[in-house]
Amino acid sequence: xxxxxxxxxxxxxxxxxxxxxxxxxxxxxxxxxxxxxxxxxxxxxxxxxxxxxxxxxxxxxxxxxxxxxxxxxxxxxxxxxxxxxxxxxxxxxxxxxxxxxxxxxxxxxxxxx
Amino acid sequence: xxxxxxxxxxxxxxxxxxxxxxxxxxxxxxxxxxxxxxxxxxxxxxxxxxxxxxxxxxxxxxxxxxxxxxxxxxxxxxxxxxxxxxxxxxxxxxxxxxxxxxxxxxxxxxxxx
Numbered sequence: 001x002x003x004x005x006x007x008x009x010x011x012x013x014x015x016x017x018x019x020x021x022x023x024x025x026x027x028x029x030x031x032x033x034x035x036x037x038x039x040x041x042x043x044x045x046x047x048x049x050x051x052x053x054x055x056x057x058x059x060x061x062x063x064x065x066x067x068x069x070x071x072x073x074x075x076x077x078x079x080x081x082x083x084x085x086x087x088x089x090x091x092x093x094x095x096x097x098x099x100x101x102x103x104x105x106x107x108x109x110x111x112x113x
Numbered sequence: 114x115x116x117x118x119x120x121x122x123x124x125x126x127x128x129x130x131x132x133x134x135x136x137x138x139x140x141x142x143x144x145x146x147x148x149x150x151x152x153x154x155x156x157x158x159x160x161x162x163x164x165x166x167x168x169x170x171x172x173x174x175x176x177x178x179x180x181x182x183x184x185x186x187x188x189x190x191x192x193x194x195x196x197x198x199x200x201x202x203x204x205x206x207x208x209x210x211x212x213x214x215x216x217x218x219x220x221x222x223x224x225x226x
Contacts, residue, residue: 031212043119043204043219044156089156098161098169099144099211105155 002027004092006104013080014112021075021107023090028068034101035064035075036089044089048075080111115139117218119205125224126195134190134221136205145188146206146215147180149173156204161211162188168211195225 003026013019023033032051036044048064050057050073056065063076073090087108091101118137126132138145147159160170162180179191188207192199202222208215 034214036217041202041222044206044217046214046216049214091156093212098163099146099208099215100158100161100169100171101146101148101156101215102158103156 002030002092002094002102004090004102004104006088006090006107008107009105010108010110012110012112015080015082017080017111018076018078019080019109021077021088021090021109023073023075023104025071025073025092025102027094028071029095030068030092031095032093033064033066033073034091034093035062035073036091038087038089038106040087047088077109080109082111082113085109085111115216117205117207117216119203119218119221121221122219123222123224125226128197128225129194132192132195132223134192134203134205134223136188136190136218137186138188138205138207139216140186142207142209142216144168144208144211144215145180145182146208147190148204148206148217149201150204150220151198151201159190163211192223195223197225199223200225 034049035047050066061078066073087106089106091103145162150156161168202220205218206215
């Protein structure tokens with residue numbers, strides 16, 4: 001059974017710092033992995049989708065990497081800003097399961113001015 | 114930018130009552146999903162729906178739950194007889210295909226009292 005784990009559960013950094021959020025999954029047979037942002041009491045905003053055949057994907061200050069064989073993905077945020085404060089979720093999509101996403105528990109990020 | 118919209122944003126209901134949560138997916142999307150997030154827990158998959166049929170469902174999605182696409186735009190989740198443990202944030206999502214990026218709505222917070 002696929003399990004997705006995110007470390008750390010919470011992270012507090014000063015503004016301007018570069019940071020890395022980690023996601024690990026137990027079954028490497030994934031189709032792709034999607035990173036989301038969730039603001040308190042709000043919905044999920046898709047940040048990046050990285051296919052199993054890709055090593056990394058970039059959008060602005062965000063860079064996601066994927067090492068499928070070791071069951072790991074990282075989300076790198078450059079030059080963090082207070083507006084980046086949110087919970088970051090990773091989710092894996094398996095083959096032939098109707099598009100189902102399996103989520104980690106998230107990393108709650110706080111960027112202090 | 115197209116988005117998934119959910120109504121209501123918050124619903125309070127008495128235990129044992131039926132509730133219907135509504136979603137309008139992105140117009141050209143073909144695959145529709147419901148997820149839920151109990152406070153402080155992971156986002157959990159409930160069901161995926163394609164071509165007017167359930168394509169995948171989780172163990173959570175028992176006989177108390179049903180989904181429907183009553184017309185060309187709405188996608189609904191019905192809980193027949195709500196329990197206290199059904200209190201959660203319910204998210205609707207849609208995608209063009211099963212293996213591509215899914216877009217989520219802002220959620221409906223269901224409180225069962």
